[in-house]
Each structure stands twice: as C-alpha cells, then as structure tokens.
Amino acid sequence: MKATIVTLPGDGIGTEVVAEGVKTLRAVAQAFGHQFAFREALIGGSAMDATGDPLPEETLAACRAADAVLLGAVGGPQWDDPTAKVRPEQGLLGLRQELGLYANLRPVKLHEQLLHASTLKPGVIAGVDLIVVRELTGGIYFGPRQEAEEVQTAGEMSAYDTMVYTAPEVRRIAHVAFRLALKRRNKVASVDKANVLAASRLWRRVVTAVAAEYPDVTLTHVLVDAAAMHLIRRPTDFDVILTANMFGDILTDEASMLAGSMGMLPSASLAGERTDRAHPFGVYEPIHGSAPDIVGQGVANPLATILSTAMLMRHSLGLAEEARAVETAVEAALAAGYRTQDIYEEGTTLVNTGEMGDWIAGRLVRE
Numbered sequence: 307m308k309a310t311i312v313t314l315p316g317d318g319i320g321t322e323v324v325a326e327g328v329k330t331l332r333a334v335a336q337a338f339g340h341q342f343a344f345r346e347a348l349i350g351g352s353a354m355d356a357t358g359d360p361l362p363e364e365t366l367a368a369c370r371a372a373d374a375v376l377l378g379a380v381g382g383p384q385w386d387d388p389t390a391k392v393r394p395e396q397g398l399l400g401l402r403q404e405l406g407l408y409a410n411l412r413p414v415k416l417h418e419q420l421l422h423a424s425t426l427k428p429g430v431i432a433g434v435d436l437i438v439v440r441e442l443t444g445g446i447y448f449g450p451r452q453e454a455e456e457v458q459t460a461g462e463m464s465a466y467d468t469m470v471y472t473a474p475e476v477r478r479i480a481h482v483a484f485r486l487a488l489k490r491r492n493k494v495a496s497v498d499k500a501n502v503l504a505a506s507r508l509w510r511r512v513v514t515a516v517a518a519e520y521p522d523v524t525l526t527h528v529l530v531d532a533a534a535m536h537l538i539r540r541p542t543d544f545d546v547i548l549t550a551n552m553f554g555d556i557l558t559d560e561a562s563m564l565a566g567s568m569g570m571l572p573s574a575s576l577a578g579e580r581t582d583r584a585h586p587f588g589v590y591e592p593i594h595g596s597a598p599d600i601v602g603q604g605v606a607n608p609l610a611t612i613l614s615t616a617m618l619m620r621h622s623l624g625l626a627e628e629a630r631a632v633e634t635a636v637e638a639a640l641a642a643g644y645r646t647q648d649i650y651e652e653g654t655t656l657v658n659t660g661e662m663g664d665w666i667a668g669r670l671v672r673e
C-alpha cells in the first residue's frame with residue numbers, strides 16, 4: 307500500500323525518538339513491500355522559533371492531507387516563561403482540537419522482561435494490561451479561561467479555568483471505551499469527581515446511559531482520587547479506564563510506572579470515523595514529554611515511539627500484521643537483553659537510542 311505519514315518531531319528528545327520511529331516504519335515498508343512517504347513539519351517551541359507560531363498553518367495543512375501523523379514531544383525550559391502569551395503546548399492542544407482528535411488511547415502493558423524495572427513491587431504489577439481512554443478535546447483544557455494578567459480583584463491577580471462537558475462529548479468517548487472493552491475483558495472503570503463537580507455528574511449520567519447499550523460490559527464508577535490509589539494498589543483489576551481530559555493526563559503518567567518506564571508507553575489520538583477515509587485518522591505519539599534533562603545525549607528510550615508506529619499502522623492504515631511485527635520486534639529486543647538507560651538493570655545490555663532503533667529495524671527486515 308501507499309501511505310503519507312507526516313512527522314512532527316517537535317522539541318527536546320522528540321527529534322531523537324521520531325527518527326527511530328521513521329527507521330521502524332521504513333523497515334516495515336521494506337519488509338512488507340509498502341510505500342510510505344514521509345513529510346516533516348514544525349510544531350511546538352521549534353515552530354515558534356522558526357515562525358513565531360507553535361502550530362503553523364502549513365503544519366495543519368500537511369496533517370490534514372496525510373494518512374497519519376507521528377509526533378515526538380513539545381515544550382522545554384527555554385519557552386517556559388509563565389507570562390508568555392504563546393507557548394509550545396498550544397501547538398499540541400491546537401492540533402488535537404483542529405483535527406478533532408477526541409479519543410486518546412493509552413495502553414499500559416507491562417512487558418514481562420521489565421517486571422523489575424519499575425519502582426513498584428513485581429507482585430503488584432505482574433500481568434498489568436489496561437488501557438486508558440482519555441477524552442482529549444474537551445474538559446478543563448478547553449473551557450473558558452482567564453489569565454492572571456487579564457484581571458485584578460482588590461489589587462490581587464486572579465485566574466480561572468473551567469471544566470465544561472456536553473452530553474455528546476461524553477457519549478462519543480464512552481462508546482469508544484465500551485467498544486474497546488468488548489474486544490478485551492469486558493470491563494470499563496469510568497473515573498470522575500462526581501462527588502464535587504457538576505461536569506463529572508453529567509459525565510456519570512451519560513456513561514451510565516451508554517453502558518445500557520453494552521449489556522456484556524461491566525461498568526464501575528471510580529472517583530479520581532480513589533482511582534489514583536487503586537492504580538498502584540490493584541492495577542491488574544483494571545481493563546478499560548474511561549476518563550476526562552485532565553484526569554487522564556494525570557493518571558497516565560502514574561500508570562506509566564506500572565509498565566516500568568514512561569519511555570515504554572505509546573498513544574493514539576483518534577478522530578471520529580470519516581466517510582472519505584477507510585480508517586480513522588490519528589496522531590500517534592509517545593506519552594513521555596520532551597525530557598529536556600536528557601536531550602542530545604542519545605539516551606532516550608525510543609520504544610514508546612516505536613510502539614506508537616505499531617498503533618499508527620493498526621488504527622490508521624489497517625496494517626494489523628505489520629503492527630504485530632513491530633510489537634514482536636520490541637519484545638524480542640527486550641528478551642535479547644537490550645535496554646536504554648531508563649530501563650537498564652544489571653546483567654542487561656545498555657544501548658543508546660539509535661542502537662535500539664537499529665536493532666528493531668534490522669530484526670523487521672530479517673524476519
């Protein structure tokens with residue numbers, strides 16, 4: 307098949323890990339006889355430096371014309387001024403909103419070989435296999451907001467953000483979660499703060515109503531504070547976790563530790579089905595950020611990005627076998643003892659970002 311993939315390396319280690327993602331996709335193309343064309347575009351702080359805009363119009367146009375997008379990370383200390391009007395993160399948030407990427411899938415699966423890489427006890431995390439379905443274009447990230455500079459109350463600054471959800475926004479993401487649960491272990495845990503927030507009470511009502519359409523799926527409601535605790539107390543009980551934008555952001559960083567390292571977790575941000583496309587359009591990215599503390603050292607773990615290319619092929623290109631081949635190659639790399647610094651343990655072989663990518667690409671081509 308022929309596919310056009312836009313790459314948005316962004317900032318920090320984004321460039322380093324996306325290079326390994328491209329390496330993986332090229333190896334798949336070679337091994338399976340596909341033609342993937344790559345177009346690189348700017349986003350985030352590097353886009354601001356080059357054009358003044360964290361999400362240039364050109365980037366959006368390139369993404370709209372592509373079959374899928376592979377993104378690295380945005381942000382970094384050089385753009386961290388809290389009073390700045392333009393920030394790198396606006397590029398990512400704008401991309402999600404402009405492309406309608408409301409469904410963020412973040413699978414958290416512990417690779418057997420990394421049982422001891424986590425700071426958590428092996429007995430607690432053995433067998434973890436859950437997926438967080440995070441609503442990505444609504445909630446407090448996108449509600450009415452007032453910056454501190456805009457108003458003063460009694461001579462003091464004030465600022466606010468607002469969590470807004472409409473029933474249709476909750477309904478469509480709930481369907482994503484329930485459909486996924488049908489293909490997994492038939493369990494959805496919906497996470498909210500319904501004991502305090504009106505938006506969460508609406509969330510709970512709508513999710514409960516959607517659940518009635520999926521009699522085979524068991525729905526539980528969990529308050530977000532309790533969910534944070536249960537995630538590290540009994541993580542294997544979870545199958546599909548359905549939650550709002552900000553709760554999902556926080557819980558997935560926590561959940562990443564169940565998989566040993568942030569450097570292991572891929573994600574897909576999907577738009578709704580469109581009649582002019584055979585497969586849903588999506589942006590695929592590692593959940594880790596730009597990691598300014600390790601940038602330029604070649605030590606970043608590329609596996610989250612490499613696993614994101616598997617999700618890209620599965621969801622947006624319909625290439626299930628190729629996706630599986632990438633996941634198998636990652637398993638094989640871990641089984642062969644290769645580790646980047648973040649997952650290194652005594653007795654394993656320390657490799658850098660490029661070496662890990664080379665090994666996986668080589669394995670794909672050899673298969």
Ligand code: IPM
Pocket residue numbers: 380381395398399555593595
């Ligand atoms: C994530 C990130 C982003 C978010 C930031 C970079 C805006 O933390 O994708 O989890 O908060 O959604």
Ligand code: MG
Pocket residue numbers: 555556559
């Ligand atoms: Mg986050």
